[in-house]
Amino acid sequence: MKSDLMRMLESRKEEIIEIRRYLHENPELSFKEEKTAQYIADFYKGKDVDLQTNVGNGYGIIVTITGGKPGKTIGLRADFDALPILEEAEVPFRSKNKGVMHACGHDGHTAYLLVLADCLIQLKDSIPGTIKIIHQHAEEVPPGGAKSIVESGLIDDLDVVFGIHLLPMGPSGTVGYHAGYSFNGRAYMKLKIQGRGGHGSSPHLANDAIVAGAHFVTAAQTIISRRLSPFDVGVITIGSFDGKGTFNVIKDSVELEGDIRYMxxxxxxxxxxxxxxxxxxxxxxxxxxxxxxxxxxxPPLYNDPRLTAFVAESLRSLKDPDIKEVKEFPAMAPSEDFAYYAEKFPACFFYIACTPKGVEDPYFNHHPKFDIDEAALLVAAKAVGQVVCSYFEM
Incomplete structure (x- = not known):
């Protein structure tokens, strides 16, 4: 099955790119991906699968491919929401939805998985088990889509779950992995401080909310420097301090908002x-x-160490000209709601390098000029296809 799958994927490389470009031109924000979800559902119409739509708290889709023989059940996940970013990338398929952009690679995630799923459907009689394709909405905006899909009960039978992310951290053909804690978890904080306003000349008659807030901004950093081990990862960012008033009036109240990260x-x-x-x-x-x-x-994203070692070894054994290097990547500072799948099932979330050709200093994910080398899409399809085949052979 593996050799047949690789040949099928190679023959559909241009189709993967075409799908990615269509999605890139037509991005939709988290929890508003109605047309994208319809496009995905239409792709599976007439195919020999079980299709479930509107899964979870939005437009999630689960496609079940039942193999010709009983066996293990594998989950494959790709997200499909975009970001509220005005695109600046100079590509002929720029976003048609002004102020919305696929700046994180989710268009590529969806494109590769659609074609890989279709190839697996055609090979389903040779599959010794079941594959659940999880097209997930709303990765970018909490509470996200993953948690609600996990809680739906529709994937309770998974033995393992795999996912990938396109990252401009090397040339196309490089696949990265990281065992253990791999992406930060995060929390949102809002603090309203209510003091007592007064005249700027008489601070002793007031309780200055700005002074209290400023103290908190500075003191909060001691949590990182004095309450965490030097070997632990933690970040507190106060991104908003709303205390605008009048120069000679002691402020009555202020509001702060912050972002907290941890590994x-x-x-x-x-x-x-x-x-x-x-x-x-x-x-x-x-x-x-x-x-x-x-x-x-x-939550923090935890890659099962044994499963991650299996993924790395499986990819190294493929000897495919499109997959040139398999190497360990560092842990990532951003957050990723794939972590909810990894909390419940053995999981591996690995990385497909996609730095555009000839670019030495690429724009990273979430930048308005973010772009990818589209050759990485076939790498993603082959890499995940290889892992699926190898897992069924265990």
Whole structure:
């Protein structure tokens, strides 16, 4: 089956690119991907699969390919939402939806998986098991689509789940992997500080909310530097401080919003505990009242070490001219809601390098000039196809 699959994928390289370009021209934001979901569902019409739409809290789609023999069940996931970014990439298939762009590669994820799934459907009689294709909505905006798909119960029978991400971290043909904690988890924080306003000449008669807020901004960084081990990863970013007032008036209240990142669940718990403790201290120290909203979003993404080692070995054994190098990548600072699948099932989320040809300093994901070498799409299809075939052979 493996050799047949690789030949089929090679013959459909241009189709994968064509699908990617169509999706790139027609991006839709998270939870608003109605037309994209319809395009995906239409792709499977008339094919010998079980198709479930509107899965989870949005436009999620699950396609079940039942093989000719009983066996293990594999999940393959690709996301399909875009970002609120005005595209600046100089490509002939630029976004037609002004202010919305596929700046993270989800168009490529969907394109490769559609064609790979179609090839697997044609080979289904040779498949000793079941494959569930998960086309996931809303990866970019919490609460995301993954958690609701996991909670739907429709993929409870998975033995493993695989996913990939296009990253401009090397030339096309490079596949990366990382075992253990691989993407940061994140939390959202909003802090409203209610003080007592007053005249700028008489601060002793007021409780200055700006001073309390400024203290929190600075003091919060000591959570990272003094409460975490030097070997742990944690970030607290205060991205918004809304305290605009008048120059000679002591501000009555301020609102802050922050982004918290962490690489392990233990670090997550430590940061949350310390933030809440610090807020209580500010209330006491400055005589203000604080209203804290602290919402954990995506958990850290944990790649099963044994499964990741299997993926790396499987890809190295392929000896395919399109897959030139398989190497370890570093852990990633961003977050990824694939982490919800990895919390429930043995999982491996690996990376397909896609730096455009001739570019030494590529624009990274989420940049308005983000672009890929489209040769990486066939690499993605072959790499995931190889992993699927190898897993069924175990």
């Amino acid at each position: 392990t669940t233990e670090t997550k718990d430590t940061i949350e505990k310390e933030v809440k403790k610090m807020v209580r201290g500010i209330e006491e120290e400055f005589g203000v009242a604080c209203e804290l909203t602290y919402t954990p979003d995506y």
